Amino acid sequence: MTDLSIAPPNLQDPQSGRSSEDPVLSDSWRSRLRPLLAFGRFEVGRLLRSWKFLAITIGFPVIFYMLFLGDHTAGKVVDGTVPWRIYLMVSMCSFGALVAALNAAGTRLSMERASGWARQLRITPMPAWSYVGTKIVASMLVVLPVIVLVEVVGAGFGDVRLTATAWVELTVLLWVTSLPFAVLGVFIGFLVTTEAAFPVVTGLMFVLGYFGGLFTPVDQMPGSLQFVAHLMPSYHQVSLAIASLDGHTLALTHWLVLAGCVAVLGLAIVWKHRVEEARGLA
Amino acid sequence: MPSLVTAPLDTLALPRPCPIALSFQSVTHRYGSRVALDRLDLDVPRGEVLALLGPNGAGKSTTISALLGLVRPQEGRVEVLGSDPRQSVAAGRVGAMLQAGSGIGLPPGVRVDEALGLVRRLYRRPAPRDQIVERANIGALLRRRTGRLSGGEAQRVRFAIAIAGDPEVVFLDEPTSAMDVESRQGFWRMMRAFGDEGRTVLFATHHLAEADEIADRVVVLNHGKIVADGPGATLKAAVATRRLRFVLDCPDRADFSDLEGVTEVEIRGTCVSIDSLDADATIRDLVGRGVRFRDLEVTGAGLEQAFVTLTGCRAVEAALRPSPPGPSPSSVWLGTSRD
Numbered sequence: 001m002t003d004l005s006i007a008p009p010n011l012q013d014p015q016s017g018r019s020s021e022d023p024v025l026s027d028s029w030r031s032r033l034r035p036l037l038a039f040g041r042f043e044v045g046r047l048l049r050s051w052k053f054l055a056i057t058i059g060f061p062v063i064f065y066m067l068f069l070g071d072h073t074a075g076k077v078v079d080g081t082v083p084w085r086i087y088l089m090v091s092m093c094s095f096g097a098l099v100a101a102l103n104a105a106g107t108r109l110s111m112e113r114a115s116g117w118a119r120q121l122r123i124t125p126m127p128a129w130s131y132v133g134t135k136i137v138a139s140m141l142v143v144l145p146v147i148v149l150v151e152v153v154g155a156g157f158g159d160v161r162l163t164a165t166a167w168v169e170l171t172v173l174l175w176v177t178s179l180p181f182a183v184l185g186v187f188i189g190f191l192v193t194t195e196a197a198f199p200v201v202t203g204l205m206f207v208l209g210y211f212g213g214l215f216t217p218v219d220q221m222p223g224s225l226q227f228v229a230h231l232m233p234s235y236h237q238v239s240l241a242i243a244s245l246d247g248h249t250l251a252l253t254h255w256l257v258l259a260g261c262v263a264v265l266g267l268a269i270v271w272k273h274r275v276e277e278a279r280g281l282a
Numbered sequence: 283m284p285s286l287v288t289a290p291l292d293t294l295a296l297p298r299p300c301p302i303a304l305s306f307q308s309v310t311h312r313y314g315s316r317v318a319l320d321r322l323d324l325d326v327p328r329g330e331v332l333a334l335l336g337p338n339g340a341g342k343s344t345t346i347s348a349l350l351g352l353v354r355p356q357e358g359r360v361e362v363l364g365s366d367p368r369q370s371v372a373a374g375r376v377g378a379m380l381q382a383g384s385g386i387g388l389p390p391g392v393r394v395d396e397a398l399g400l401v402r403r404l405y406r407r408p409a410p411r412d413q414i415v416e417r418a419n420i421g422a423l424l425r426r427r428t429g430r431l432s433g434g435e436a437q438r439v440r441f442a443i444a445i446a447g448d449p450e451v452v453f454l455d456e457p458t459s460a461m462d463v464e465s466r467q468g469f470w471r472m473m474r475a476f477g478d479e480g481r482t483v484l485f486a487t488h489h490l491a492e493a494d495e496i497a498d499r500v501v502v503l504n505h506g507k508i509v510a511d512g513p514g515a516t517l518k519a520a521v522a523t524r525r526l527r528f529v530l531d532c533p534d535r536a537d538f539s540d541l542e543g544v545t546e547v548e549i550r551g552t553c554v555s556i557d558s559l560d561a562d563a564t565i566r567d568l569v570g571r572g573v574r575f576r577d578l579e580v581t582g583a584g585l586e587q588a589f590v591t592l593t594g595c596r597a598v599e600a601a602l603r604p605s606p607p608g609p610s611p612s613s614v615w616l617g618t619s620r621d
Contacts, residue, residue, distance in 0.1 A: 031406055038403035046391050108390075116380055116387035120443060123350050124404040125374040277352075 035126045036134060043138035047104055056103050057142070060205070061096030061150050068092070068215075069158060078217040082242055089154035090241045091214040093174050094234050096146040098208055101181035102188065102201045104139040109189025110197040132186055132269060139182035140175070147174050166245060173244050177237040180261035184233075187265045190272045208234055233261045302364070303328040303451055303482040304349060309358030311344055311506075318344040319355060320506035326484065326499075328450075331477035333493035334486040336503035342486035343381065345503070346453045349484070350378055363450060370451070374405040377449030379440050379457050386436040388428040394439050395424040398446060405447035417472060418442035434465035441469070445476065452476065454485040458492070470496050524561035528575035530554055542567045 047053050068088055076084040112118045121131055148171060154160040162170065184204075192200050209215060211225065212234025218226055229235045236254040243250055304326040311319040318341045326332050334342050347353035348360045351368035362370040370376050380387070388397055398420075402408035415421050418441045423431065431439060437457060444452055454473070458466040474496055477483040487493050493500050502510040533554045538547045543560035554575070558564040561580050568575060 035404040038400055042392075042396065042400045045396075046389070050391055112389060114383045116382045117389050119352070119380055120378075120387060120401075120440075121404075122352065123371055123376065123378050123380075124401060124447065125372050125406065126404050127372075277354075 035124075036130055039121075039126065039130065039134045040137055040141075043134060044141050046108075047138065047142050053103055057096070057100040057146055058149065060099045061092050061146065062153055064095060064215075065089070065092040065150060065153055065158065078219065082246070085154075085159050086245060087217060087238075087242065089150065089158050089160050090170075090174070090238050090245075092154075093147045093150045093241070094178075094212070094237050095205075095209050095214045096150045097143045097174065097178035097237075098181045098214075098234060099205050100143045100146040101139045101178060102185045102205055104142050105135050105182065105185030106188040106192075106201040107194075107197040109135060109186060110192055111194045113189065114194045132273075135186050135189075136179075136182045139185055140178065143178045143182065144171075144175050147171055147178070162245070169244055170241055174237065174241055177233075177240055177258055180233040180258055180265065183262050183265040183269070187269050187272075190269055208232055213238065231257075233258055301327050303330070303362070304484065305359075305361040306345075306348075307359040307361075309348065309355045309360055311348065311353060311355040311357075317506050319348070321358070322506060322508065324501065324508065324511075326482060328482055329477075329480045331474070331483045331496065331498045332485075333497035333500045334484060334503055335488075335490065335493050335500055336486075337488070340503040341506035342503055343455055344506070346378065346380070346455050346484070346486060349453055350376065374407065374447045375450045376453070377444040377447055377451070378453040379437075379444040379455065380453075381455045381459070382436075382440070386428065386431065386433075387440055388431075388436060388443075390429050392428055393424070394420060394426055394428060394431070397428060397439070398424075398442055401443045401446045407448060408446055409448035414442050414446055417445060417476065419468070419472065434461040434469075437461055437465070437469065438472075441472065449481070451482045452484070454483070456486055456488065458487070458489065466492075524558055525581045526554075526556040526558060526561060526564060527577075527579040527581070528554055529577045530573065530575050537571070537573070 065088070078084055078087040109118070118131060122128060151160075151167065151171065155162075185201075188197065188200055188204070211228050212232035213221070213229050214234050218229045218235055221229060236257045240250050240254045240258075243254075302325050304324070306319075306322045306324040309319050309322045310317070320341075322341070322345070334345060336342050344353055348355050349362055349367055351366070351371055360367055363375055367376075388394075398411070398414065402411065402414075415424065418438050420435075420438050420442050423435055423439060426435075428436070428439070441454075441457065444454070457473070458469055461469060470492060473483060473485070477498075485497075499511070499513060501508055529552050531552060533549050533552065535547055535549055538544060538554065538556055541556070541558075542563040543558040544556055544564060545559060546557035548555040556564065565578070565580075
């Protein structure tokens with residue numbers, strides 16, 4: 001690991017090498033953080049300037065939302081009590097988060113690993129975990145505006161009226177519970193080849209979306225599909241969000257499943273990395 | 283840390299002299315059952331420019347990966363600048379230009395100056411930006427998108443990224459493989475100048491003429507072992523391969539292949555060409571068998587021939603033959619030819 005107490009000797013003047021007055025030592029905390037911030041800014045900046053990424057992440061949830069709005073029937077309810085317009089907006093927030101997270105990391109990461117850029121970053125002084133860590137953080141950072149955007153559409157066109165506190169709570173809750181998608185995106189980038197990444201990401205978007213009950217409420221699915229839905233992070237994310245809007249307690253089961261997803265995917269990433277390292281590919 | 287307090291001031295102020303920049307001590311590494319490095323011993327003094335030569339699969343890339351801590355060999359010890367490779371990498375003292383896989387090894391969708399700026403910010407003491415730009419000759423490329431670079435341009439940018447941290451040691455894994463002859467020569471000039479500043483440079487190549495020309499020292503690797511080590515000229519001399527040519531009526535290949543020292547026999551009409559590791563013994567043997575040869579001529583083999591002999595790699599030799607006899611030996615490639 002990084003031993004910051006040993007300053008590298010200056011090449012031009014080897015005599016001045018190790019010095020306890022080195023200013024770098026006094027703010028080692030900041031000097032550790034600086035590369036991570038630089039890398040994070042670089043990643044988010046890249047995403048926000050990619051037309052393809054913006055078109056997909058904004059286009060999909062907004063267009064789907066608009067399409068489903070046409071299906072709007074006054075008084076239609078989900079799960080007995082939840083108004084359809086609320087359920088729809090929360091679902092589309094979840095879908096937006098899913099689309100943004102998978103597209104932010106998956107395709108790009110796979111490409112960077114294949115091209116050797118990921119390796120190039122690994123041989124900089126940046127700690128080994130920070131590549132994956134920053135990817136996840138960058139995904140989370142682009143997920144947040146997508147959630148807000150769908151909420152704005154909900155408030156503007158979807159007939160959703162909430163108090164300011166409720167909006168904030170909903171946003172934070174949806175954002176935090178998007179972590180499994182961010183980790184999944186990174187895992188896909190680790191798992192599949194560059195050619196496969198885009199179709200896999202696109203496929204997963206719809207599979208996770210559909211089976212998670214984002215397009216059809218879970219209580220309207222056949223029984224066997226309902227069982228599958230209960231394994232999907234989207235379902236638990238939406239359930240938590242709905243419960244918070246209803247003022248219900250947030251059931252521990254939902255949190256546990258989401259945390260479990262993060263843990264399993266995180267371990268899978270570590271495992272894949274170890275395997276590749278042993279083969280000399282990482 | 284009481285020991286530091288009581289230590290004499292001199293030992294604190296002066297870094298331990300470390301004339302050895304890179305060191306392998308009996309390093310073995312296997313990928314499954316395939317041996318990539320086989321009890322490799324190698325010391326590279328500071329400031330040396332060393333070429334690592336060998337066919338594909340000889341262990342060149344594994345050597346570089348081990349020096350970067352990307353591969354942890356199962357046996358033996360690797361040291362970079364007197365410490366563990368990962369420690370030297372973490373301290374920002376090492377730079378590298380690895381083989382690009384698919385694509386160009388640069389992040390898509392950003393400008394060259396952004397990628398370079400990022401890498402500089404990852405080091406605590408990066409080289410000055412203008413210095414990097416000048417050394418790697420990328421001034422004209424800074425505003426370009428990484429996706430719009432030619433192969434040679436991308437390699438220059440990747441070189442800039444490799445030296446962005448002002449490293450003391452630089453590793454380059456077949457850096458010129460995607461370049462045309464012109465940019466290749468420019469690249470080597472650039473790298474040689476970098477080495478002349480007292481930095482240690484280790485590069486892997488298939489390219490014999492370049493290794494010979496650029497490096498202070500050439501190490502030939504095959505099957506994870508060093509088969510030759512020395513300056514290019516010494517290397518040639520060390521391999522005592524000589525080519526015997528003579529004329530003979532009705533020559534028969536079978537008469538020559540079991541001669542002493544023979545590695546290769548070629549017969550064209552009445553002209554016989556024999557490669558031998560011990561020309562004296564071969565000639566004595568020929569005389570002893572009563573072969574009535576005429577116009578005997580003995581020549582030293584080129585570095586290519588030396589290399590073939592060292593690695594025993596016939597496929598390499600075959601790949602060499604079609605290369606046109608031109609003034610520039612840099613058109614000669616070894617291993618899988620990429621162009």
